[in-house]
Structure formats: structure tokens, C-alpha cells
Amino acid sequence: MLVLSLDSSSIASVALSRDGEVLSRFDTTDTRSHAEALAPAVQDLMTEAGLTGADLDAVLVGTGPGPFTGLRAGLVTARTLGFAWDVPVHGMCSLDAVAFHVAPAALAAGHTEFVVVTDARRKELYRRSYRVHEDEFGPSIAPIDDPRVGAPEDAPALPCYGSGAALYPDRLSRAVPGFAELHPSAADLARAAWALTRRGHELSTDTSPLYLRDSDAKVPASPKRATR
Incomplete structure (x- = not known):
């Protein structure tokens, strides 16, 4: 393919x-x-x-x-x-791609559940939690929850992998070092x-964006009066 x-x-x-x-x-x-x-x-x-x-x-x-x-x-x-x-x-x-990348390291560390965290700016992180196990094809991941955005302190008390872990190691309960450049x-x-x-799953045809925030661009409450 x-x-x-x-x-x-x-x-x-x-x-x-x-x-x-x-x-x-x-x-x-x-x-x-x-x-x-x-x-x-x-x-x-x-x-x-x-x-x-x-x-x-x-x-x-x-x-x-x-x-x-x-x-x-x-x-x-x-x-x-x-x-x-x-x-x-x-x-x-996109967080699933990071989760797949870190899955072997998570398994080697004995982390059967972990969180992927990436920079969301505004002193916040995007995050998603996963379970990982080994099967006949190698490490296999499964999401535990939906993608979210919020303060580092809001992340679950699980090992945190990804570039976001390096941004706020003191604000996450279990930041895993060594993945500062992983985007x-x-x-x-x-x-x-x-x-x-290869595990028999169909790929999604949904390409809807996961913004997780409202747009900063706002429509004016009322149009401005035109002047001559």
C-alpha cells in the first residue's frame, strides 16, 4: 500500500x-x-x-x-x-502517531498506560491517554479517551511522553524525559x-479538524456604520 x-x-x-x-x-x-x-x-x-x-x-x-x-x-x-x-x-x-512512536519505550519501561502531551501554547497542552500491549505484530496502542486541551496539571497521573513533557516537567505528575523533540x-x-x-482495522475517512478551542477570530457584534 x-x-x-x-x-x-x-x-x-x-x-x-x-x-x-x-x-x-x-x-x-x-x-x-x-x-x-x-x-x-x-x-x-x-x-x-x-x-x-x-x-x-x-x-x-x-x-x-x-x-x-x-x-x-x-x-x-x-x-x-x-x-x-x-x-x-x-x-x-496526530497524537496517535506520537503514541505509536513511544509505545516500544513505554513497554520497555513497564508503562502499560501513558499520556501523549504536545504544546498547545497559552501554557496549555494537548493530550490523549493510551493503553499499550504487545501482540504478534509488535506494540499495539489503544486510546483511553478523546483528545483534550488544558493545563499541565489537568493531565492524568500517568507517564507523560512527547514534547509537552519537556515544556512543563514540574507541572506534570510523571513527565518522561528524552522526548523533547518528538512532534x-x-x-x-x-x-x-x-x-x-495490518491488524485488520479500517482507516477513518473523517478528516474533520480537532481544534479543541474556539477561534480567536470573532465576528463583530454589529457592523460598523459606514461614514462618508
Whole structure:
């Protein structure tokens, strides 16, 4: 299964993968240029691989949670490519990609339940809790709850993995060190999706964004009077 993955919930990233093996990837930590970076990155990866949209089996996109502008860039790009190439577009919570990445470390540490925490700005964190166990295919994760946003102190008293753990180690009950640079990425998204499909699960076709907050942009209560 040849998949093009995109995630812009934190960093902007693109990956090409076949059956969960990442063939090539692009990642940028510049959080101010998601819209400008994604389309050229897709073009470059596809050209270097000698592929066209007709060669793909699916497009996969991280649905967040994430900031409005950055998250929209990835979702719109993925939906547009899927429409133009006539390939299905699947969505996955971006925190699930991080959870899949840390699952082997969590199991090795004896953490059968843990929380993924990433930066939500405003001194808050995005978070989601997971259970992990080993099966015939390797580490397997299952969400315990829905994605949430809130103060670090609101996180469950479980081991906390991800970039958010390094931001507020003193405000989390059990921050796990060593994952300060771990952000949701298209590569981990692809690996997590393959881990689901090889276990017989269908990928979601829901690409609705997980903003978790109201927009800062507000419609004026009443239109201003025009003056001459």
C-alpha cells in the first residue's frame, strides 16, 4: 500500500511510505510557513520517487489537535490532492502517531498506560491517554479517551511522553524525559496507520479538524456604520 502522508498539527511534514516503511520524508520546524512548505514538499518527494498521484493508494493526514492556521494547511492540502488524484483520503489523530512512536519505550519501561502531551501554547497542552500491549505484530496502542486541551496539571497521573513533557516537567505528575523533540510527524502517522491496517482495522475517512478551542477570530457584534 503506497501512501502519501501529511501532518501540520505541529511541524509541517510529508512522507511517502509503502506498507508502513517510510521511503522518503520532509520535515520542517518552521511553524510559520506550513502552507508554503507542504505543496512543494509533496511535489519534490513525488518527483524524486518517480511517482504520480495515480500510483498512490491513499492520502493520509493528521487531524490534530493543533492551531487553526497550521492544521488547516495540512488538511486542505490533503483533501485537494485526494480530489485531484481521485484517491481516498484518510484522517488520523496526530497524537496517535506520537503514541505509536513511544509505545516500544513505554513497554520497555513497564508503562502499560501513558499520556501523549504536545504544546498547545497559552501554557496549555494537548493530550490523549493510551493503553499499550504487545501482540504478534509488535506494540499495539489503544486510546483511553478523546483528545483534550488544558493545563499541565489537568493531565492524568500517568507517564507523560512527547514534547509537552519537556515544556512543563514540574507541572506534570510523571513527565518522561528524552522526548523533547518528538512532534507529530507524517512518517510516524504512516507507520501508525499501517500498524492498524495490518491488524485488520479500517482507516477513518473523517478528516474533520480537532481544534479543541474556539477561534480567536470573532465576528463583530454589529457592523460598523459606514461614514462618508
